[in-house]
Amino acid sequence: MSLDDRKLDVLRAIVEDYVATQEPVGSKALVERHQLGVSPATVRNDMAVLEEEGYIRQPHTSAGRVPTDRGYRLFVDRLSRVKPLSPAERRAIERFLAGALDLDDVVHRTVRLLAQLTRQVAVVQYPSLSRSSVRHLELVPISTTRLMLVMIADTGRVEQRLVELPAPIHVDTVTDLRRMVNEKLVGKRLSDTPPLVQAMVDEVSPDDRNTMATLATVLLEALVERHDERIALAGRANLTRGGLLDFQGSLRPILEALEEEVILLKLLGEVDADTLRIRIGDENEIDNLRSTSVVSTGYGPGSTIVGGLGVLGPTRMDYPGTIATVRAVARYVGDLLGNN
Template sequence: MSDDRRLDVLRAIVQDYVATREPVGSRVLVERHSLGVSPATIRNDMAALEEHGFIAQPHTSAGRVPTDKGYRAFVDQISTIKPLSAAEKRAIQVLLDDAVDLDDVVERTVRLLAQLTHQVAVVQYPSLRRSALRHLELVPLSPQRLLVVIITDAGRVEQRTVETAAEIDPGVVAELRARLNVVCAGRRLSMITGPLSELPQQFPPTHRALVEAVSGELTDTLRMESEERIVMAGTANLARSDIDFTRTIGPVLEALEEQVVLLNLFSEMEDDAVAVRIGAENHHEGLVEASIVASAYGGDSTSEGVARLGVLGPTRMDYPGTMAAVRAVARYLSRILAG
């Protein structure tokens, strides 16, 4: 749609409909917005927008409502995302700065995002496969038991126990710890399986069983699939939006219960700073009347994020405000994990 004036009309319709839940007529547009044209011109523009599928007329109203195509055109023309207010930024900082560990950070983040957007908030745990190792620690627990601690750059900590038949030599443990951190620190987990497989040959035969056991435990941990999980908050917000669904919210709630659905949607979303999927773009029957606004977090300017967070709600959503909140929370969470 190249006509700037019609885009202004569409923008006004979206803003009014999101604010009021009422179909928008030409008279309302004239009264509320300074569009600089006559009511007749606005009616002609609305007719053109309807003809091209950007707005539609409900059966019970003379006004118009945006379609998925209309929302998409509205979102695509948002060139700059308005920053959050100083009070909102302080709320993010105060809540997240007091977190004590990764689990606490994720729980606080998802509650905060639900409060800021009044939608269902979803936070994916940092992916072990997309993280880089910050440090590996080996802690002897007994003469034949060794604790392996894996610390990632996303703040994730995994612990595994290795048992050996022979007594563990503290000197070998110290050397193995040093070599592991040289090989692994700062690398993505997917890039260290090769070096790990070569590590046993760097030790005398009498100590290779221990090295192989530790390397094998690390490799098995990195191959785990169970770490892909999400946390949600604000489902009650969806219930309060029941009027926005022409059917029921049942299919949406069912989709939310299937974590694999949201994980797949997150994996399919673009790598933009803030990605938006509207209605049928979600490619899931239960979400054809819902929108998802998401962003990656935990990465830097040279790499993709380690996971995603976002919100899900009806297509009648405050897209600018929601996009601003998602972007701000993702950025702050990234800074916390980096620190």
């Protein structure tokens, strides 16, 4: 059955009170604290229907009720107002992130900020090279047979590789190669570069072909062959005050899951900028995280998504506040990368 507006109001009030107090919620408290406009007896009837439908449950013998995963899901789906961040919070986010020195610093500041603002565990994926474009390529001669290749992506990510050349090379040739690789590759998506790199080997003069072939191998390593997507994590200590112990008896399974980068990447999932993903309790495909909720989204410059970020906490979390914070931080990080 679909719930009428009054029962939805009762559910919303139960969720808000339980998140605020961590105590099961009774009908008397609901009538006192919320302007529901009905008698305690009506609220009790509504709570009986909500319980029957699986949106709330009665823990042990307490007179109060707590939301179920299904109740939280309905609450989130019907969320009409996301708690706006205060001007002070917005300024704090902007100031904190604007002080970042480089990409590593951006990621570490972002993950710490998310953990502090939401009081949950925060997860930030480093910008993925596969979704980035080439901003600049530098070739630095170290000796006549050795070059340093530096690749800078539009997301601020930097890759460095040493190139051991098959024969000594003149400094003018290095200049020519530098100009060529930048002309061919700057602005191109990293995933689109392999055929362009391969074509350059055929385009250089026969005398430089061996050198270019060696450089091409290292270029492809820097541009394409990267399998280790990195993740930053902060706020594990927040789990201890999240009420998760009530259901688990132990935090160990959750902490163990958070040690696995593969799991963290799966948590963030396939994210994009316009979509905020909220997985509540049993909606998580990872067994050890079924007592938690995850709120995640994508971030990147403009409409380009280069990574994901989000928070993990108990199902009893402040969803309106968490959603607003995750969205705002993702937007600021994207703007920061776009302005770099």
